[in-house]
Amino acid sequence: MSNNGGGEADLDVEALARRYAEEREKRLRADAVTQYQSLKGRFAAFDVDPNSVPDFQRERVEREADVVIIGGGFGGLLTAVQLRKRGVENIVIIEKGADFGGTWYWNRYPGIRCDVESYIYLPLLEETGYVPSEKYAKGAEIYEQCRLIAEKFGLYADALFQTLAETLTWDNDVQRWIVTTNRGDRISARFTVAATGLYSSPKLPGIPGIETFEGPSFHTSRWDYAFTGGDADGNLTGLQGKTVGIIGTGSTGIQCVPPVAQWAQQLYLFQRTPASVDVRGNGPTDVEWFRSLEPGWQRERMLNFTQWTSGLPQAIDMVGDSMTDLFREKTTSAGVEMSPEEREKAEILKMERVRRRIDEIVEDKATAEALKPYFHYFCKRPGFSDHYLQVFNRPNVTLVDTAGKGVERVTPQGLVVDGREYELDCLIYATGFDFMTSYTRESGLSITGRDGVSLEEHWKNGAHTLFGMQTRGFPNFFVLTIVQAGTSINYLHTADVQSIYMADLIAHCLDNRLGTVEPTQEAEDEWVDLCIQLSAERHAFFEKCTPSYFNFEGARPREFELNSPFGGGPLAYFEYLAKMSEEKFAHRLEFG
Numbered sequence: 001m002s003n004n005g006g007g008e009a010d011l012d013v014e015a016l017a018r019r020y021a022e023e024r025e026k027r028l029r030a031d032a033v034t035q036y037q038s039l040k041g042r043f044a045a046f047d048v049d050p051n052s053v054p055d056f057q058r059e060r061v062e063r064e065a066d067v068v069i070i071g072g073g074f075g076g077l078l079t080a081v082q083l084r085k086r087g088v089e090n091i092v093i094i095e096k097g098a099d100f101g102g103t104w105y106w107n108r109y110p111g112i113r114c115d116v117e118s119y120i121y122l123p124l125l126e127e128t129g130y131v132p133s134e135k136y137a138k139g140a141e142i143y144e145q146c147r148l149i150a151e152k153f154g155l156y157a158d159a160l161f162q163t164l165a166e167t168l169t170w171d172n173d174v175q176r177w178i179v180t181t182n183r184g185d186r187i188s189a190r191f192t193v194a195a196t197g198l199y200s201s202p203k204l205p206g207i208p209g210i211e212t213f214e215g216p217s218f219h220t221s222r223w224d225y226a227f228t229g230g231d232a233d234g235n236l237t238g239l240q241g242k243t244v245g246i247i248g249t250g251s252t253g254i255q256c257v258p259p260v261a262q263w264a265q266q267l268y269l270f271q272r273t274p275a276s277v278d279v280r281g282n283g284p285t286d287v288e289w290f291r292s293l294e295p296g297w298q299r300e301r302m303l304n305f306t307q308w309t310s311g312l313p314q315a316i317d318m319v320g321d322s323m324t325d326l327f328r329e330k331t332t333s334a335g336v337e338m339s340p341e342e343r344e345k346a347e348i349l350k351m352e353r354v355r356r357r358i359d360e361i362v363e364d365k366a367t368a369e370a371l372k373p374y375f376h377y378f379c380k381r382p383g384f385s386d387h388y389l390q391v392f393n394r395p396n397v398t399l400v401d402t403a404g405k406g407v408e409r410v411t412p413q414g415l416v417v418d419g420r421e422y423e424l425d426c427l428i429y430a431t432g433f434d435f436m437t438s439y440t441r442e443s444g445l446s447i448t449g450r451d452g453v454s455l456e457e458h459w460k461n462g463a464h465t466l467f468g469m470q471t472r473g474f475p476n477f478f479v480l481t482i483v484q485a486g487t488s489i490n491y492l493h494t495a496d497v498q499s500i501y502m503a504d505l506i507a508h509c510l511d512n513r514l515g516t517v518e519p520t521q522e523a524e525d526e527w528v529d530l531c532i533q534l535s536a537e538r539h540a541f542f543e544k545c546t547p548s549y550f551n552f553e554g555a556r557p558r559e560f561e562l563n564s565p566f567g568g569g570p571l572a573y574f575e576y577l578a579k580m581s582e583e584k585f586a587h588r589l590e591f592g
């Protein structure tokens, strides 16, 4: 077969599979997900919000609402908008941050952009009329779009910012949720929607000595511009003359490394597993083209992207980027799903192209070798950058590869790898977020359903849901995660479909004066069984993967089957939800 810069001709697939297995072996650790620690207790200082209003005070709120939404990120915002569109006005939104935006409120590190195309990722572009300035938008632009949505749909008036929802308790006598917060609020609501986010609980690695480092140190999602100077566009003048260490080479590390490299005197990047970094190809929006798009274009484009990235090639590839090109050399016809073998081949070739690109860009051969990812393309979230690999040609940047072991120790002055101490003036953790391990821990919510049963107890061996959003015994309660839900690589697509479903169902209850809704036991059991059944293929895949948050760091806890996304994929999942709405919720649900 032809070699088009990553062709099959000179690829020894078996040798590659052995190499992938060796790299996985090197990284497996007995402590798996428990190697990390949350920003609580002795690490609480890491969790301080640099963008909050200091000493913020307000009167405590006691009121009734139709719906309480916890979280003002994409999930919460979209749910509120869809409810408003259906005439539900009495909504309270409780948000930890000082504004809407969720991920895009918290994450403001230099270089931040979304890796999904802005035209399909920024919510409700048709409704707000906003034209993204580039194909891949900066974080600040996405944050502004969230604010614009909240303005347009009048969501600020009933938002409680800098407030943590603490307890959600179902009162069966009055058929209301009683929601309390850390500011003494008490809201009695007919429905609650927990939209606390997917990546909202930052984590630190459990490296010995981590609490001893004496210099400035922070997590990327709480970037300390007071120390570094500048903003997300760079100009990090506070780093001039400083030796900076960054731990982590995931999507965040890839983005913040170039601006730090530009301003620090010396950057040491500590790598445990190299990321796959493909071409970005950003550019300004063609405004004339954008304005010529027909109504309905955004959902059509989102669907086209999800189809392509699900291995369902279409006649046209609307987004046409390094995510959708994976399956572009398809052999199946448009609309026909690719076979597992075809997908496998496409993914192997993609990874080979990613490795060859490193050789083309990185001048130092040893560094180039260390930067090459040896795992299956979808074992980790793929990265994209036209600036990251280039920084390793700078004299002030050193890749400290830890050969899969991670940083050995933190000392008061710096980090130790392979017995050598690297002295640092500043240490930055690009070490990611708690993900799908325990909903209660990640959300910080204490949720009690009918008969005093807590959600933590109810899900102690894994989640039990209908469509990942409702659980029996917790009437009128919805949760937005991707556990047991079909998810697109473009999270906005998933959030859009889920929010429409929830709003349809809540409006259906309110319009028809139905006091409660929850899944029937039968429907929940069926969904859970289907999730387990469809998870077999997913497990077989992830069992061969290098550890990451995707596969519970290579461990296979008992609850793995249950706390995973729906194995049938996003397209089948979206069809289930659309059909439920179409059929006016005639099946699977019990109304009271």
Ligand code: N01
Pocket (backbone or CB within 6 Å): 027, 113, 114, 115, 116, 199, 205, 206, 207, 247, 248, 249, 250, 251, 252, 253, 255, 270, 271, 272, 273, 381, 402, 405, 406, 407, 430, 431, 432, 433, 547, 548, 549
């Ligand atoms: O976090 P991560 P992230 N010693 O968990 C390393 C979304 N996102 O914030 O790979 C040394 O991916 C760890 O190493 P390893 C996106 O969905 C999107 O980057 O586990 N290193 C890894 O390199 C993404 O997936 C965008 O071996 C240690 C890093 O820390 C998700 O958010 C931008 C270590 C953590 O990477 C999270 O991405 C940003 C140790 N002891 C984020 N422990 C865009 O849309 C951990 N690491 C562009």
